[in-house]
Amino acid sequence: MASITKHHGSWQYRVSYRDQNGKPKFISKSGFTTKKAASIAAAEVERKYHRGADLDQHNITLIEYWDRWLKLYKSGKHSRITEARYSTIRKQMVKYWGEDRELKSITKSDWQEFINQLGETRSKDTVGKLNGYVRSMVDAAVDDQIIYSNFTHNVVIAGNEGRTGVLKYLQVADLKKLLNYCVEFADYDQHIAYYLIATGALTGARYSEVLGLTWDNVDLDKRIVHIVRTWDYRYNSGFAPTKNKSSVRDIDITPELTDLLARLRREQREANLAQGYRDDKQLVSRSMRHNLMTSAAINKDLRLVERDLGISPAITFHGLRHTHVSYLIANHVDINYISKRLGHANTTITQTVYAHLLEDAREVQVQATLDALSQL
Structure with missing residues (x-):
């Protein structure tokens, strides 16, 4: 039941209801310029109540709902790296919106101003990711009937280009030099890094995916590597899920990489037998000293090889x-095929990340087409 009253020159409504435990409660709001406006707002609150909305959340703040959403849908369901982002996003929102800003009070224009301010000091990629996470939260708020529409949809992502447009990769001649060096000098005792570097170059797998490989997921007979999990090398917490569902995939490998991995397996088994060591996880990348290389260590070894080979710029x-x-x-x-090999969810991601490479390839094809047509 709603009551409409005038107070200090403006109109306000008060809606009485019972919560999910049957306890009497009320919601009130003032500041309406007309009685009709207050009545319409009160009627909307009543409509939500009769449709099953939880009115206890009606005045929930942005930060309160963010925390609740994380607890319900995200916490404990993703890697520590991903969950660390949630804390960073929360800090950014608290810094701008404060702890008390009600979720329902934020408009699309308000959110665009927030995005614009973030973009002054951050890359578009960073701002876009933040907006994407919050978009999912606000979708849930719409479903909970706290707000009517998602204020994050179709905002203009601000920010500088950062490093998103700059991909460092080796030219073919340098790639061949690197692979030849790794194949020649790979050694389980001293240079297991060379095995891992060659595997990364010939599969396109992420470092966490290479570390997460176990021997039961390396089919040397069919020459296939099965990517089914990763290894959390940042926190060293063990196996972790792949980046997303599409990252679970099979990668066909060359005879050369097959031979190299067979060599690694043989050397690893001989060393384990001599040491009386048994790796219950059967990790491909387990070293002679029974540990795994950190990201810093593998990149240090890679830089040393690049320096010795005169490869510049280094990657x-x-x-x-x-x-x-x-x-x-x-x-x-x-x-x-490239998209599936990389574990991308769709070709749009591949085309976006590697747009300039695809454009270079297109120009080659254009010239080849024109040359062919000119011969008619």
């Missing part, structure tokens, strides 16, 4: 993934 292990794609695109491999 990181993740640059091997870009190099892998670059080589496939240059050799006209179908983008759909």
